[in-house]
Amino acid sequence: MDKKTTSRDGTSIAYQSTGAGPAVILVSGAMSTGATVAPLAVPxxxxxxxxxxxxxxRGESGDTAPFAVEREVEDxxxxxxxxxxxxxxxxxSSGGALVLHAAASGxxxxxxxxxxxxxxxxxxGAKQWxxxxxxxxxxxxxxxRGDAVELFLRLTGLAEEMIQGARQSPMWPGMEALAQSLAYDAAVLGDGRVPRPLLASVGVPVLAAAGDASPAWLREATRAIAEAAPQGTYRALEGQTHMVDPNALxxxxAEFFAG
Known part of the structure; x- marks a missing residue:
């Protein structure tokens, strides 16, 4: 990240920008930083x-207590x-919940x-959440913090032996460093259910996309977002999963943002 801006509460937010034309901001999900979505910026x-x-x-950005979803909207x-x-x-993923909050906030x-x-x-699913x-x-x-990361990995369905393997890997300290931010993703997702009143208040076009090789519940959740947003559209990407290929997405x- 080579640039910084300051949020309303004084928190420093690190970012990078590339290209030219109308602005598009990419928002990552849980256990990730801007580097996770940066490959999508290239195409x-x-x-x-x-x-x-x-x-x-996360990463090079600061943090200021107490947390509230409104602080991330202000970011x-x-x-x-x-x-x-x-x-x-x-x-x-959960970054989608944040951008929906932002759009609904005006x-x-x-x-x-x-x-x-x-x-x-x-x-x-609601009970599990x-x-x-x-x-x-x-x-x-x-x-x-390690237990918090384990909880998240289990929620995603990662096998127990893979979780224990991750604990022994060089990447584990970096994952523990992001553990507190799991609470922030939990907050933006609220009670975990589709936030229909919030979506009903989004006054701009919404594209809700999913991979057609992803679990049925994820596709149904994505379709529910499109149906609840007044200007919502659902799109299934052939052969894609939750780990979507930037070149497929x-x-x-681009077609959607070009309007």
């Missing part, structure tokens, strides 16, 4: 000014101001695209 940068950034509490407001006063937003946002925001569409957030809160309160986003 978009020939038509747009593309911004990737470290969300607060996006600062970024929008830094790139000309208007932007389109893209969020992957920020100068032209269009919003989300990829597989993991809202619960079944009762067992509640149990996860309760245990996550307890682990973070006791500074058991970029043309879809």
């Amino acid at each position: 978009l940068s020939d038509r747009f000014t593309v911004v990737s950034y470290d969300r607060r509490g 996006l407001a600062a970024l929008i101001g830094a790139v000309g006063g208007e932007a389109s937003l893209y969020g992957i 920020l100068p946002v032209r269009r919003v695209a989300v990829y597989e925001t993991p809202y619960a569409v079944y009762e067992d 509640t149990e996860y957030t309760e245990r996550l809160t307890e682990a973070l309160a006791q500074d058991r 970029a043309p879809v986003l």
